[in-house]
Amino acid sequence: MTTTRRTLLQAGASMLLASALPARALLPATGPVLLTVSGKILSPNDGAQAQFDMAMLEKLPQTSFSTRTPWYAQPRKFTGPLLRDVLREAGAQGTMLRARALNDYRVDIPFDDAQRFDLIVARLLDDQPMAVRDKGPLFTIYPFDAREELRNAVYYSRSAWQLRTIEVR
Amino acid sequence: MTLLALALGVVLAVAVWVQLNQVERLTQTLQAGAEMVVLDVHQAESEYLRLREQWQHAVDAPPPPDRAALQFRYEIWVSRIGLLRGERRAKVMRSSPEFEAALGRVDAFVVQADRLFAPATPTYRREDLEAMLPALRALNGDLHEMSVSAALHVSEQLTQRHLALRRHNQVALALTASLLALVLAFAWVAWRQLRQLDERRRSLEHLTGVLRVARHDAEAASHAKSTFLANMSHELRTPFQGLLGMLSLLRETGMNPRQIDYLRTATESADHLLALLNDILDMSQLEAGRLTLMPSTVDLRVLLREVEALMRPQAAAKNLALHIDAEPGVPERVLLDATRVKQVLFNLIGNAIKFSDQGAVVLDVRLTAAAAEGPSAMLEFVVSDTGIGIDAETLPLLFQRFVRADATPARRHGGTGLGLEISRNLARLMGGDITASSQPGEGSRFCFSVPLHDARVDLVVPLVDATEDAQPAQPLRVLVAEDHPVNRQYLAALLENMGHRTRFVGNGDEAVTAAAEERFDLVLMDLHMPVTDGLTATRTIRALPDRVAATVPIVALTADAFPETRDRCMVAGMNDFLTKPVSAQKLAVTIRRLFGAGATSDIEPQAEAKGGDAAAGHMSLPLLDPVSVATALETMSPERLGAMIAAFLDQGPAMAQRLRVAVRDGQPLELSVQAHAARGVALNLGLAALASTAQSLQDGASHLPAHEVARLVQRFEEQIPRSREAAELAGLLQPAPMPAK
Numbered sequence: 001m002t003t004t005r006r007t008l009l010q011a012g013a014s015m016l017l018a019s020a021l022p023a024r025a026l027l028p029a030t031g032p033v034l035l036t037v038s039g040k041i042l043s044p045n046d047g048a049q050a051q052f053d054m055a056m057l058e059k060l061p062q063t064s065f066s067t068r069t070p071w072y073a074q075p076r077k078f079t080g081p082l083l084r085d086v087l088r089e090a091g092a093q094g095t096m097l098r099a100r101a102l103n104d105y106r107v108d109i110p111f112d113d114a115q116r117f118d119l120i121v122a123r124l125l126d127d128q129p130m131a132v133r134d135k136g137p138l139f140t141i142y143p144f145d146a147r148e149e150l151r152n153a154v155y156y157s158r159s160a161w162q163l164r165t166i167e168v169r
Numbered sequence: 170m171t172l173l174a175l176a177l178g179v180v181l182a183v184a185v186w187v188q189l190n191q192v193e194r195l196t197q198t199l200q201a202g203a204e205m206v207v208l209d210v211h212q213a214e215s216e217y218l219r220l221r222e223q224w225q226h227a228v229d230a231p232p233p234p235d236r237a238a239l240q241f242r243y244e245i246w247v248s249r250i251g252l253l254r255g256e257r258r259a260k261v262m263r264s265s266p267e268f269e270a271a272l273g274r275v276d277a278f279v280v281q282a283d284r285l286f287a288p289a290t291p292t293y294r295r296e297d298l299e300a301m302l303p304a305l306r307a308l309n310g311d312l313h314e315m316s317v318s319a320a321l322h323v324s325e326q327l328t329q330r331h332l333a334l335r336r337h338n339q340v341a342l343a344l345t346a347s348l349l350a351l352v353l354a355f356a357w358v359a360w361r362q363l364r365q366l367d368e369r370r371r372s373l374e375h376l377t378g379v380l381r382v383a384r385h386d387a388e389a390a391s392h393a394k395s396t397f398l399a400n401m402s403h404e405l406r407t408p409f410q411g412l413l414g415m416l417s418l419l420r421e422t423g424m425n426p427r428q429i430d431y432l433r434t435a436t437e438s439a440d441h442l443l444a445l446l447n448d449i450l451d452m453s454q455l456e457a458g459r460l461t462l463m464p465s466t467v468d469l470r471v472l473l474r475e476v477e478a479l480m481r482p483q484a485a486a487k488n489l490a491l492h493i494d495a496e497p498g499v500p501e502r503v504l505l506d507a508t509r510v511k512q513v514l515f516n517l518i519g520n521a522i523k524f525s526d527q528g529a530v531v532l533d534v535r536l537t538a539a540a541a542e543g544p545s546a547m548l549e550f551v552v553s554d555t556g557i558g559i560d561a562e563t564l565p566l567l568f569q570r571f572v573r574a575d576a577t578p579a580r581r582h583g584g585t586g587l588g589l590e591i592s593r594n595l596a597r598l599m600g601g602d603i604t605a606s607s608q609p610g611e612g613s614r615f616c617f618s619v620p621l622h623d624a625r626v627d628l629v630v631p632l633v634d635a636t637e638d639a640q641p642a643q644p645l646r647v648l649v650a651e652d653h654p655v656n657r658q659y660l661a662a663l664l665e666n667m668g669h670r671t672r673f674v675g676n677g678d679e680a681v682t683a684a685a686e687e688r689f690d691l692v693l694m695d696l697h698m699p700v701t702d703g704l705t706a707t708r709t710i711r712a713l714p715d716r717v718a719a720t721v722p723i724v725a726l727t728a729d730a731f732p733e734t735r736d737r738c739m740v741a742g743m744n745d746f747l748t749k750p751v752s753a754q755k756l757a758v759t760i761r762r763l764f765g766a767g768a769t770s771d772i773e774p775q776a777e778a779k780g781g782d783a784a785a786g787h788m789s790l791p792l793l794d795p796v797s798v799a800t801a802l803e804t805m806s807p808e809r810l811g812a813m814i815a816a817f818l819d820q821g822p823a824m825a826q827r828l829r830v831a832v833r834d835g836q837p838l839e840l841s842v843q844a845h846a847a848r849g850v851a852l853n854l855g856l857a858a859l860a861s862t863a864q865s866l867q868d869g870a871s872h873l874p875a876h877e878v879a880r881l882v883q884r885f886e887e888q889i890p891r892s893r894e895a896a897e898l899a900g901l902l903q904p905a906p907m908p909a910k
Contacts, residue, residue: 070205071255103216103245132244133251153205162248 026089029053034137035086035121039098039168042091050090054123054137060085063120067145070156071135078122078141084114086121087168094168099140102132102162109140109158111168117150118143121163135161173358177351184344191337204327210319213249214312220246221305228299240286250275253315268318271311278304391457398453405446406728407653410750412439414659417752421816443750448587454731455594461732462506462598464622469495469503473534476511478842480518480530489522490529490834498536503548504622506599513592513603514550517615520588521554525612528555536621547601550617559607567605568593592617644804645669645690645760650680650706651726652698656749660693663753667760668804677701681709689721691763694743696727696734703727704741711742722763726751792888792895797855811901814854818896821889828866828882832875840878841870847885856892859885 026045031053038049045051060081068075087097097109113119122139123129130136139161142150223242227235253272281304285297416436424432454460477493484491514532521530533551559567568589593603600620607613647669651657657673664671672687674680676698684692692710696703703725713719725738728749735746745759801810824847831840848863862885869878896902 071252073255102241103212103249105212132241133247135248156205162245 026050026091027056029056031055034123035163036165037086037090037092037168038165040092040094041168042093043089052086052089056089057081057086057121057123057138060089063118065118065120065143065146067141067143069141069144069159071161075145077124077126078120078139079124079127080120080122080138080141082114083119083121083140087111087114087166090168092168096169098167098169099158099160099163100165100167101160102164105160105162107158107160109160113142113158117147132162138163173351173354177348177355180344180347180351184341184348187337187340187344191333204323207316207320207323209249209252210312210316213246213253214316216242216246216249217308217312221309224298224302224305228295228302232295243282243286247279250279265318265322268315268322271315271318274311275308275315278308395453395457395459398450402446402450402729406749407656409439409443409446410728411653411655411659413443413750414663415655418659418662421813423812423816448591451591452587452594455591455598459731460595460598462509463732464504464506466502467505467507467510469499469501469534472507472511473532474838474842476514476518476532477838479515480522481839483519483522484530485830487522487526489525489527491518491522491531492529493532493534493838495534496536499534499548500621505619509595509599510550510619513595513617514552516588516592517550517552517603517617521552521556521613521615525554525556528612530554537618546621547618548621551614552617553612553614555612558609558611559605559613560609564605564607568603643764645764646688647671648680648683648687648689648692648721649673650675650677650692650698650703651695652676653695656695660751663751663756665805667753667757675699677703677706677709680706681713684710684718684721685713685715688717691760692721692723693726693747694723696725696729696738704737707738707741707743724759724763792856792858792892793899794855794857797852797857798899798901801853801855807901810854811896811903814856814896815902817850817854817856818889818893822886825882825886825889828885829879831870832878832882835875837871841867844870856896859888859892862888 026043028045029051033051033053034057035052036049037052041048041050043050057080062079063082064077064079066075066077092111095111097111097114098106099109100106109119119140119142122141123137125134125136125139130139140159140163142155142159144150144155220242223239227239278301282301285301413436416432416439419432420436451460473493473495477491481491518530518532531551531553533549533553535549535551537547537549589603596603596617596619601618603615603617605613605615647664649657649660649664649671651660651673652675657675661671661673669691672683672689674683677694678701680692680694681701683689694703694707698706701709707723707725710721710723711719722744723742724745724747725743726747726749727734727738738746744763747755747759798810824843827843828840828847831837831843844863844866848860848867851857851860851863862881866878866881866885869881873881893902
C-alpha cells in the first residue's frame with residue numbers, strides 16, 4: 001500500500017507540475033516501438049505521438065502482482081510499469097483512453113481507472129517477456145485478485161493483451 | 170395457529186435455500202463468460218482469413234517473402250487459437266466432438282508451421298510456403314465449423330440459462346404466493362380472534378346491563394320489603410298491645426285456679442308470638458343493616474342480676490341450678506348496649522335451659538388477653554350447660570336460621586329458630602362473636618365475646634330494674650292521645666292504677682285542643698293517629714302561644730321501634746319515647762325520669778310504734794300502716810285497695826317459697842331481688858311490717874348468716890296471715906278470706 005501512496009503523491013505532484021510548468025520533453029525511442037500513445041498528450045517524441053520501446057518502459061518504476069485471470073488456469077505473476085506513470089511520461093491529459101491491440105481489438109478505458117487502480121502495462125509474465133502468441137508483448141492488467149469489483153466482464157474486457165496503441169481522448 | 174407458524178417457517182426456509190442455490194448457479198454461469206467464447210472463435214476465424222491472405226501474398230509476390238510480417242500475422246493467429254484451448258472454452262464446449270476434431274486439425278497445422286517459422290531456420294523458400302497453402306486453405310471449413318458450433322452451443326447454453334432463470338422466477342413467485350397466502354391466513358385468524366373477543370366483550374357488557382337492572386330490582390324489592398315490615402310492625406304490634414295488656418289486667422283480677430291456668434297458657438302463647446315478631450323485626454333490621462346499637466355505660470353486675478332474675482323461673486321450672494358469676498378482674502362499668510347484650514344472654518341461657526334436663530347452667534363472665542389486633546381486651550360471657558349436647562354434624566349449622574338441635578316434630582324445645590342467628594349477628598355487630606363447642610351427652614359451651622370498652626366513671630345511667638314497683642308519688646294530670654279503643658282502655662287502667670288522673674282524646678287535633686284548654690302534667694302521644702298524627706300534634710303544641718301549655722312534657726307511644734322514629738320524635742320536640750306494649754314498669758320509670766323520684770321505694774319505713782298487734786321479732790311496726798293506707802285511699806277506692814291487698818297476700822306463700830328456695834340454694838342475689846320486689850308492693854299497700862321484713866331480707870341477703878336469713882323468711886311467712894287479719898279489721902278486706910293458692 002505504501003507503493004500506492006507514494007505513487008499517488010507522485011501523481012499529485014506531477015499533475016501540479018504538469019499544470020504549472022511547461023511539458024517536459026520525452027526522449028525518442030531507440031529500440032522497436034512497442035507502445036504508441038497519441039491524442040491529447042503534452043510530451044510527444046515523434047511528431048504528435050509518444051513512442052515507447054522496451055528500454056523506456058523498463059526505466060519506469062515496476063509493479064508486480066500475482067493474480068488469476070480468465071485467460072490462464074492458474075494465477076500468474078505480471079510485472080510492468082503502472083499505466084498512469086506511462087501516461088505521465090507522455091503528458092497525457094484526457095478522460096478516455098482508447099486502447100488498440102495487434103489484431104485491431106479496441107476497448108475504451110476510462111482515464112480515471114489508471115488513477116484509481118494499480119493498472120499496469122505488463123511486459124513480463126512470470127518474469128519472462130511475452131511472445132506475440134502468448135498475448136505479448138504488452139498486456140494491460142488490473143489487479144483482479146486484489147479487488148473484487150474488478151472481477152467482472154467490464155474490467156476483463158479492458159484488459160487488452162497484445163497492446164499496440166493508446167489514444168488519449 | 171401453531172400449524173400455520175410451522176408452515177410459514179418451512180416455506181421461508183425453502184425460499185432462502187432456493188435463493189441461495191440460484192445465486193450460486195447464476196454466479197457460475199456468469200463466471201463462465203460463455204459469450205466470450207463466441208468472440209474468441211470469431212476472432213480466430215478472422216485472423217485466419219488475414220493470415221491466409223498474407224500467406225497467399227507471400228507466395229505470389231516476388232522474392233524474397235517478407236518473413237517478419239508473415240510471422241507476425243501467424244503469431245497473432247496462433248495466440249487466438251491458443252485461447253480456444255483455455256479453461257473457459259473447455260467449460261463451455263464440453264460436449265462437442267465436432268469442435269474437438271476441428272481443433273485437432275488446426276493444431277496439426279500449427280505444429281507443421283512452427284517448424285517453418287522456427288528461429289533456427291534463417292529463411293524459407295517460396296516453395297515451402299506454397300506447399301503448405303492447401304493445408305491452410307483446408308482449415309477454412311474447420312474454423313468456420315468451430316465458429317458455427319460455438320455459436321450454436323453458446324446460444325443453447327444461454328437459452329438454458331434463460332430457462333433456468335425463468336424457472337427460478339416461477340419458484341420465487343410461487344413462494345411469494347404461498348407466503349402471501351400464509352400471511353393472509355394469519356391475518357384472517359387474527360381477525361377472527363379479534364371478532365370473537367369483541368363479541369365476548371359485547372355479551373359481557375350486555376350481561377352487566379342485565380345484572381345491573383336485576384340488582385336494581387332486587388334492591389327495590391328488598392327496600393319494599395323493609396318498608397312493608399316497618400309498616401306492618403306497627404300494625405302487628407298494636408293489637409298485640411291490646412292483647413297483652415288485657416291479659417295482664419286479667420291477671421290482676423281474682424281468678425280461680427283453672428282460669429289462671431288458661432290465662433297462663435294464653436299469656437305464654439302471646440309471649441311466644443311477641444318473641445317471634447321481635448325476632449323477625451330484628452332480623453330484618455340486621456339484614457338491612459339498619460340495626461344500630463345504643464351503647465351506654467352499664468353496671469355489669471346489675472345487668473347480670475337482671476339476667477338472673479329473668480332466667481331463674483325458667484331454670485327453677487326444670488329443677489336446674491343457675492349460677493351467674495363474674496371474675497374479680499372484670500370491671501364494674503362497661504360500655505355496651507345493655508338491651509342487646511341481655512338479648513343475647515337470654516337467648517344463650519334460654520337455650521341452655523331448654524336443652525338440659527338435669528344439672529346446672531352456668532354463666533361465667535371474664536376477661537381474655539388482648540388479641541394481636543383489635544381492642545385491648547375482650548369481655549367473655551361463657552354459658553355452659555350439662556344438657557344433651559350437640560353432635561358434630563349439627564354444630565356447624567347451629568347459627569343458621571331455622572336449624573334446631575332437635576328435629577323431632579313434637580318440637581319439644583320450642584323457640585323461634587332465629588335466636589342464634591340473631592345473637593351471632595348482634596355479637597358481630599358489636600365487634601365480637603359467638604362460638605360453640607359441644608359433645609353429645611356432655612353438654613354445650615357457648616362463648617359470647619365482645620370488645621371491652623371501659624366506661625367512664627361519671628356517667629352512670631341506672632338500668633330499668635325489671636322488678637321495680639309502679640307506684641308513683643304524686644298523682645299527675647295526664648292527657649292521652651290514642652286512637653285505638655283497646656289501647657285507651659288499657660292505658661286508662663294502667664294510669665289509674667298508678668293513681669293519675671287521665672283525659673283521653675282520639676286524634677292529634679283533639680290533643681292540641683285539649684292541651685291548649687287544660688293544664689296537663691304529662692301528655693302520652695301515640696304517633697299513628699288519624700286526622701293529625703302524633704308528630705304534627707307535638708309540633709303544634711310546642712308552637713302554642715301559651716308557654717306553660719307549650720312546654721308540657723310529651724312522651725311518644727309507638728309500636729315502631731326503629732331508631733329513625735326515635736330521632737324524629739326528639740326532633741319534633743318530644744321529651745321521651747315509649748315502645749308498645751307499654752308496661753307499668755316502663756311507664757313508671759319514664760314518669761320518674763321526668764318528674765324526679767317520688768316518695769316511693771326510697772323512703773324507709775318509719776320506725777313508729779303505731780297501734781296494731783305486736784308481731785314476732787323486732788316489731789315496732791304495725792302490720793298495717795294507717796298513713797300509707799290513707800295515702801293509697803286518696804287515689805283509689807277502698808274496694809280497689811282491698812282487692813289489691815288480697816291479691817298480694819294471696820301470692821304471699823308463693824313469695825315466701827321463692828325466698829326459701831333462694832336461701833336453700835345459697836343465692837343471695839336472687840334473695841335480694843325477691844325481697845326487694847315484695848317490699849315495694851307491700852310498702853305501697855301499707856303493709857308496713859311485711860315491707861320491713863322484706864327490707865331486712867334485701868339488705869342482709871348477702872352478709873347475714875344463713876340461719877338469720879332463714880329466720881327472716883320465717884317471719885315474713887308468719888306476717889302474711891296476720892297482715893290479712895289487720896286488713897280485715899281495717900275494713901279493707903272481707904272477713905271471709907279468699908282461699909290461698
